[in-house]
Amino acid sequence: MKYAGLLVMPAGFFLTIAALVLFPDAAPREAFVLCGLAVECLGLAVAVRGHMEAARGEGR
């Protein structure tokens, strides 16, 4: 699960780059940059969730 989250995060980054390249107007560019960040946050949340399970499961 942690690795899935870490794989989602670059997708958000590339969405942000695509926003720069594809949208010359400010409003859609901002919206897509924010969408890219939202995808990254989602990936981070999944990765953190995966880590929680591992940390608690080990019970060191």
Add this chain to the structure above:
Amino acid sequence: MNSTPITDAAFALCLALLLLAPLAIAGVALINTGLGRCRSAAQALLGNLAIVAVTAIAFALVGATWIGGAGHVIQLADRPWNWLGTGSYLVGGLSAASAHAQLALLSEFLAVALAALIPWGSGADRLRLTAGCALAAVLAATVFPLLAHWVWGGGWLSQLGVNFSLGAGFLDGGGAATVQVLGGLSALAVVWIAGPRRGKFPKEGLSTALPGHNAVYVLFGCLLALVGWLGWNVAGALLWLHVPLSALPVTAVNTLLSAAGSLVATFAVTRFRFGKPDASLCANGWLAGLVASSACAGIVTPVESLFVGLVAGIATPLLVELLELALSIDDPSGAITVHAVGGLWGLLAAGIFATQPGQLVAQLVGIATLLGLVLPLVYLLFWLLNRVVPFRVDADGERIGMDLHELGGGAYPEFVIHRDESYR
């Protein structure tokens, strides 16, 4: 590398300020040591010293080559994307370089040392000395030069203003992205890979409190860090933001106000939550204010800087608690909250308070690069490194302490160390 002309007065001032910047490294080293356990104190402080040495060598041999020069440019959508520097090999020709280029390289030598110290604090009490040095070498040779070139060396992030009309491009005068967030995200990767300290998160019940062993080290480290940060932010404003000399005192005042606001807020939050102010959390709050100021001290007004500090100070104790209790992240130095979150907040605030149109989007693109590209890249590199140089000490080493296990002697040989209840 940017070779903007610099006057003799500005050169002398910037050099003097950069020679103060190692105090920030000393401060963070003391904080890392004080927040760890007493049976790992000597190993922690020696590790800080070794990391500074290793990063200097790795950066001189490899990293500096990728940071300056005209850079490799690819064309995408009819726009240039400068993604990798083409500096001289082995810091060659440094004495013949322009004054600005020499100062920039000195600043980067210090910056990479501080960035590599941050994950060492998070891996306290379980990270092997060789692993700390190895991950510092990886950061200094690969990720730091790449990011520093993008932000400081004329790379694509710094050119967002020219190429996409996004304000003045991604702004990071004091190294909030290249040092603090990089260090904080590296700390997260280290904590994920090394795992929590033994006994920290039992299978049932709440997490075990493993408090730092020396609050005096931690708080004195905060005072040292203030001096270093003042030097760092003011020198950065000169070098990277090209602020005029007359505006430098405001940058210093902003740095102080951000730290002050943050400390007061953390003091109030911890007093409200626990009945008494918490020394280690207040230290984290102070440092978070300094970290946030790294991004925006050269850009915002004093009142805005105070606001930035207040927000950082309120968020820090709450996030430290959230990471430990809710997310099972064992971060003894609080580096993930202080450096990663504090730095990201500072970068965002620089965009919010900027007057140029498009600056907020430029800052958001920089933040997206840090979260979406730098964190997975650092995690991948550290994960591979962990296969070659295992990060974590064995169970016996963790039980007797890193000092005895790795150095053969403790930092406080005359102290009687009590039995650790978490090993029952």
